[in-house]
Amino acid sequence: MAAGVSLEILDLRHFAAPVLRPVLDAEGELWSKRLHWDYRSSARLLMQYLDNHLLPGYAALEAGQVTGYTFCVYEETKAVIGDVFAMPGRSPETAESEPEPEREVEETLLKHLFETLLNSPSVDRIESQLLLHPSGTHAEIFRASGFDLYRRLFMVQPLAGHWNRQRVEMPQELELRAWRDDDLNAAARLISTAYYGHPDSLINDQYRSVNGSMRFLHNIVRYSGCGVFSPHASHVVVDRSTRELAALVLGSRVSPQSGHITQLCVHPKFRRQGLARKMLLVAAAHFLSQGVSEISLTVTEANAQAIELYRSEGYDCVHTFDAAVWERR
Numbered sequence: 001m002a003a004g005v006s007l008e009i010l011d012l013r014h015f016a017a018p019v020l021r022p023v024l025d026a027e028g029e030l031w032s033k034r035l036h037w038d039y040r041s042s043a044r045l046l047m048q049y050l051d052n053h054l055l056p057g058y059a060a061l062e063a064g065q066v067t068g069y070t071f072c073v074y075e076e077t078k079a080v081i082g083d084v085f086a087m088p089g090r091s092p093e094t095a096e097s098e099p100e101p102e103r104e105v106e107e108t109l110l111k112h113l114f115e116t117l118l119n120s121p122s123v124d125r126i127e128s129q130l131l132l133h134p135s136g137t138h139a140e141i142f143r144a145s146g147f148d149l150y151r152r153l154f155m156v157q158p159l160a161g162h163w164n165r166q167r168v169e170m171p172q173e174l175e176l177r178a179w180r181d182d183d184l185n186a187a188a189r190l191i192s193t194a195y196y197g198h199p200d201s202l203i204n205d206q207y208r209s210v211n212g213s214m215r216f217l218h219n220i221v222r223y224s225g226c227g228v229f230s231p232h233a234s235h236v237v238v239d240r241s242t243r244e245l246a247a248l249v250l251g252s253r254v255s256p257q258s259g260h261i262t263q264l265c266v267h268p269k270f271r272r273q274g275l276a277r278k279m280l281l282v283a284a285a286h287f288l289s290q291g292v293s294e295i296s297l298t299v300t301e302a303n304a305q306a307i308e309l310y311r312s313e314g315y316d317c318v319h320t321f322d323a324a325v326w327e328r329r
C-alpha cells in the first residue's frame with residue numbers, strides 16, 4: 001500500500017473482469033518468474049467467474065484502482081481459499097527493512113475473508129494452499145485466526161541434458177498403460193486407499209473418501225484445475241488379477257516448457273517394489289517427447305519417503321509454500 005493512500009476493501013462481486021486485469025497480469029508475471037507456470041488459463045477462468053459476479057471474495061481499492069484480490073470457492077461445508085494477491089508496490093525510496101506494501105494489502109484482504117468465513121455457520125472447514133507465496137509469508141495471520149500450517153515443497157527436475165530414457169520393466173502380474181477416461185472410478189478408490197492416515201489427507205480432506213477423491217480427479221482431469229491435463233504423460237498400473245489399480249501417475253502441462261506431476265500414488269500392497277520410480281520415469285519420457293524441459297511437483301515436508309524418492313530421481317526443492325487448514329470445533 002502506497003504511503004498516504006487509503007485502502008478500501010470491497011466485495012469482489014462488485015467488479016467485472018477488466019478492472020482486475022492489471023492485477024491478474026502482474027500476478028501472471030510472478031507465476032511465470034517464480035514457478036515457470038503460465039497463469040493465463042487460470043486467469044481466463046477467474047475472469048469468467050468475475051464477469052458472472054459469482055466469485056466470493058474481496059478486492060482492494062487504492063485511489064480508485066483495484067490493486068489486489070482474494071477469493072474462495074465452496075465445496076459443501078468447506079471453503080477453499082483459492083488465492084490472494086496484491087500488486088507489487090515498493091517504491092524506490094522504500095527502505096528494504098520496511099514490510100512490503102503488497103504484503104499488508106494481502107493480509108488485510110485475508111483478514112476480511114477469514115472474518116466472513118469464520119462467521120459463516122455453514123462453513124466448518126477452510127483449506128488453503130497459496131502456492132505462489134513463499135512459506136511463512138502469511139503464516140502469522142493464518143495462525144492468529146486458528147489455522148494449522150503445513151510446509152510444502154515445490155520441486156523441479158530439469159529434463160534437458162542429464163535425463164536418459166530407460167526401459168521400464170513390469171512384473172508379469174501388473175500391466176502398465178496410459179490413462180483412460182474410464183479409469184476415474186478405480187483411480188478414486190486407489191487415491192482414498194493410498195492416502196489413508198497420510199499427512200496430505202490432513203491438508204486436503206478430499207483424499208479421505210472415494211467421493212472426495214473423485215472430486216479431486218474431476219478437478220484435475222476434466223477441469224484442468226492444475227494446468228492442462230496431459231493424458232499422454234498420465235499412466236496407471238493395473239493388477240491383472242483384480243483389474244484394480246495398483247498405482248497411478250497424473251501429469252499436466254503448466255506451460256509449454258513445464259510439466260507438472262499432479263498425483264503419484266501406489267496401493268499399500270504394491271509399495272517398495274519400485275513402482276513409483278517407474279511411474280515417474282514413464283511420465284518424464286512422455287513429457288520429454290512433448291518438448292517439455294522440466295517437471296515440477298509439490299510434496300508435503302512431512303512426507304519424507306516421497307521427498308527421498310524425488311531427490312533420488314533428480315528433483316530439487318526450488319520453492320516452499322504453506323498449506324493451511326482451519327476446522328470448526
Ligand SMILES: CC(C)(COP(=O)(O)OP(=O)(O)OC[C@H]1O[C@@H](n2cnc3c(N)ncnc32)[C@H](O)[C@@H]1OP(=O)(O)O)[C@@H](O)C(=O)NCCC(=O)NCCS
Nearest residue numbers: 194264265266271272273274275276277299305306308309
Ligand atoms: C510415496 C509412494 C508413492 C512411494 O511408492 P513406492 O512404489 O513404494 O516407491 P518405490 O518402491 O518406487 O520407492 C522409491 C524410493 O522411495 C523411497 N521410499 C519409498 N517408500 C519408502 C519407505 N516406506 N521408507 C523409506 N523410503 C521409502 C526410497 O528412497 C525408495 O527407494 P529404494 O527402494 O531404492 O530405497 C507411496 O508410498 C505412496 O503412494 N504413498 C502415499 C501417497 C504419496 O505420498 N504420494 C506422493 C505425494 S507427493
